[in-house]
Amino acid sequence: MTTHNLTEEMQGEYHYTVGPYADPVLEIEPGDTVEVETHDAFEGAIETEDDLPSEVLGDYLNPQNGPIYVEGAEPGDAIAITIESIEPRGPQPRGTTCTVPYFGGLSATDRTAMLHDPLPEIVKKLEVTTDGTVWNDDITIPYEPFIGTISTSPEINSVDALTPFKHGGNMDLPDVCPGNTIYLPVEVEGGYVYLGDCHAAQGDGEVCVSAIETPTEITARLTVRPDLDVPAPQFETAGPFTPSGRDEPAYATTGVRDDLMDAASDAVSAMLDRLVARYDLSRPEAYVLCSVAADLKINEVVDAPNWVVSAYLADSLFPDE
């Protein structure tokens, strides 16, 4: 088991499209660990609260590290990524949260044409430490870091780094955090893992389009799972996670679609596949069981054109396992 460094310098050019057309920056063995220096989603362009996104951002956003080639990963396999730690890096204030014109859940966007002027821009630069982020005298946001964008590569298409899709991408899924493991489908040899865009904190939904965006160093371990065929990302979370108070581990499936209902359907459908495969349940019974016991969350509603919904089922439901 080797640990590989992927510093800014080694990465060189970061990527804004996720596909099979870039050369791998790293080739690793299954079980190896990577330490990756990520930029924030704005590639550091917002340095002060006077740097308005409309003025300082370039044509492309969300720079990605990678691709990382994982030996032995074949189409049809899954790559498992266990996040060990996410440390903030860079000079303070290294956290950025802001609105961006014509982005966000409560704004007209370039995909929902309207005649309104853009909303006023607001930028907050914040000191991020592992103790949390002081918002103002009254409010401190706990440090709950995760990887905002992580994916394997499609087979022949190449997808914008701002877009979540069936291989992962800009999912902004808070469960991709230290201690948890995410499974991504492999479609090209070696998987071609891209990652970046870490957040010091974010609510499920990321409703205004930015979290506390932060440059970081990620430590993660990658393995290959030939036995696992996932139609879209799935993950194990240490919990707690539900409104009903089960402070326990859970397994979750995701749906990544351009309509939240379709995303919910995909997530549930993948959970049914899992229940039927692992437990002695017919598909209709698994369906009804999900209705009474699985919980749906919206993880992200702002990374057009796709949104992320996850279905969670507590491990405690199966006490004998």
Place this chain on the structure above:
Amino acid sequence: MTTHNLTEEMQGEYHYTVGPYADPVLEIEPGDTVEVETHDAFEGAIETEDDLPSEVLGDYLNPQNGPIYVEGAEPGDAIAITIESIEPRGPQPRGTTCTVPYFGGLSATDRTAMLHDPLPEIVKKLEVTTDGTVWNDDITIPYEPFIGTISTSPEINSVDALTPFKHGGNMDLPDVCPGNTIYLPVEVEGGYVYLGDCHAAQGDGEVCVSAIETPTEITARLTVRPDLDVPAPQFETAGPFTPSGRDEPAYATTGVRDDLMDAASDAVSAMLDRLVARYDLSRPEAYVLCSVAADLKINEVVDAPNWVVSAYLADSLFPDE
């Protein structure tokens, strides 16, 4: 403070449409408590696992108790309903969960026309007690009861009891449970509260269209809040509720719309109104704060044409309050 009984007998005819055209069955003072005998959503028509929904269900579903007239409730007020207890009633097995042809999240429906045959029907009759519901030898579902349908009346329209809408209705929102308080907007004098359709357990989403449907006796206390103007239901929940593990009370706003994205927007928008009104935050700053700290859940995706999304914000975010 009086306690009013609303037995099956006193209710007489249950209602399948929610509007101002029915006569109140009860007139109460603010602060009074009601004890209400509810039917299950199928009005008891599914008695055994051989009773297929396609054969035994009538034209109308989801019978409602009420309307209850609350003295002093005026248009523009909110009615606050604190649920004290929900007890299962009736002979065992009193719990019913099933699929219904052309209903549910993974089925063609009468609102999403397709050429597929209906899915096979499955009915499970379950013994429901306050100790939980035994699903099979391996799985027991905890007893986590809530009121599935609860609303005030629109001003001049009358809405199907199967539909959630801005005054509440068939929200299938698991947080409407003992210990919590829900706030509903008032649009007619006296509010005209309708309620029914209790569930012994349900995941957020209710993905196949039924929960563990159970006849119950609800005990709840109703008050009038002239100071509170809510555009759609809001609630206080004792928690825990979030994926990030804050086992604490929270305040939540809902969006009830025919598109999950619009529902999410409504929920967030209502939360911004609350933050701006209560805390020293501008609207843009409240928007960004929700992006980093509020969580979106899908409470229900099967009660066409409207779905329910809630935005939750932990009380602990404001430690000085």
Place this chain on the structure above:
Amino acid sequence: MTTHNLTEEMQGEYHYTVGPYADPVLEIEPGDTVEVETHDAFEGAIETEDDLPSEVLGDYLNPQNGPIYVEGAEPGDAIAITIESIEPRGPQPRGTTCTVPYFGGLSATDRTAMLHDPLPEIVKKLEVTTDGTVWNDDITIPYEPFIGTISTSPEINSVDALTPFKHGGNMDLPDVCPGNTIYLPVEVEGGYVYLGDCHAAQGDGEVCVSAIETPTEITARLTVRPDLDVPAPQFETAGPFTPSGRDEPAYATTGVRDDLMDAASDAVSAMLDRLVARYDLSRPEAYVLCSVAADLKINEVVDAPNWVVSAYLADSLFPDE
């Protein structure tokens, strides 16, 4: 065959909700003709170009004449309404077109919550005659009148007059014009026909939320069709209607749903039912035939929460009929 007048005076109170709870203003025999004096959708409140909608409009819009009770109409039948003429009435300028704050296709609305200020209001008052409407020195809009809102009543619910639904309502469908016949499903005895809201001209879509709104006198003949079971409005149009230039009569089915895709599916599905019932086609073949020969138009995208899509099939496709 009798002709019945329904003047403003005879109508008395106009209706803003469409349901079974109002008393009929007219009882007629099948085959009778009605002459109906309609208000414009703003009930005449916008008298000059200085009357801003935000200032002069009341709580309710879109006043309806009716309900008209048609003897012999039973649940399961259709009522056929053949429009004979639509004449503008009232003092000039009697045409009104305008934007309304938080309504319209390119605006945030009260159902798609955003943080934008409302769009600027614009009001145009126009002289409407049967020769057309002069927009400015360069542009004259032909007089192509139709009934914007027309419906039967739901069984127990009561629906806002601003909403199109399966019984018709505010469909803003330009094909409901002189010479054409529309079929509406009956759900209560007598059908309870409501109508109003005529337009001197409108594009399919009605994208800003208003057409050339005009008070009129409608002459229409109503018959009962016990042989026709329509799930939503259908109509015969004298044509022309298609992009491919067939200037001929056509039959059309509609879908009225809160999602344009579901509306399109409903329209196509109803067309399949018709093709299977009338011609020697299997359902899959009818489906494929619609794919190569039926045309979809969006008739209305602004009358939230429902939109109208129609599927048109030229009569000439079946030359032997």
Place this chain on the structure above:
Amino acid sequence: MTTHNLTEEMQGEYHYTVGPYADPVLEIEPGDTVEVETHDAFEGAIETEDDLPSEVLGDYLNPQNGPIYVEGAEPGDAIAITIESIEPRGPQPRGTTCTVPYFGGLSATDRTAMLHDPLPEIVKKLEVTTDGTVWNDDITIPYEPFIGTISTSPEINSVDALTPFKHGGNMDLPDVCPGNTIYLPVEVEGGYVYLGDCHAAQGDGEVCVSAIETPTEITARLTVRPDLDVPAPQFETAGPFTPSGRDEPAYATTGVRDDLMDAASDAVSAMLDRLVARYDLSRPEAYVLCSVAADLKINEVVDAPNWVVSAYLADSLFPDE
């Protein structure tokens, strides 16, 4: 002005992804004409009515000719393509129309997960000539050919050939037919034009997912329009096109989005831009004018994840032009 042949042999490998990563097969001057031999969308794999799509189709569909490099085309320009003729080619029966499992408007799809079995497959092989296509003894479909898929290239992403997007692609837009001109936005030097997938006939909507798919030879002339900045495809059509019977030329704008409402908004928004730029109209007035005079059609609802809506405005509205 040169005419360039692009035969099957010269094309060699056809493309299933549209992007900047393939080498041009042809470099032409603006004003040149191309003659292109296209495959049908199934690349000829469906030869008889016994060839079920589920059995004979490969992993990739919709083979594209190109890319064609147009000298002088720069990002920000438009490329204008005037279709001169589309001739069917290949042995009879060369027309194919069919259903494909988990594709189509009235079917569960791989993007709208459901639990239904796939619909039964139906394949029709049809003799296609310029006289039309005989469907059965009663029905003949007129020959109204058009190019189903036509696009320029995105800058850094690469898009599946089955997907319509802002540069065109699989729009299945019947107006891309002989006599009409389509304008596509340029994002890379030379434009990189891809095209293929011709249809002998199709209704607007293409509701079952296939038209009369036919191999053809296209003759088209390409020019560069540095003066024209189009956000998505636009076109001039010789008409007729509207339900109101104006048998005249029209200009149309398109919206290509994953939601039909967003597509409609984009189409209207682009039309407003055009009206404001060319005529003496304010934006609000152009908006209202579109509401009373522009028509919305759904051109395609089956090429997931994006749909196409066009807004048409008759040239006759501006008689002085």
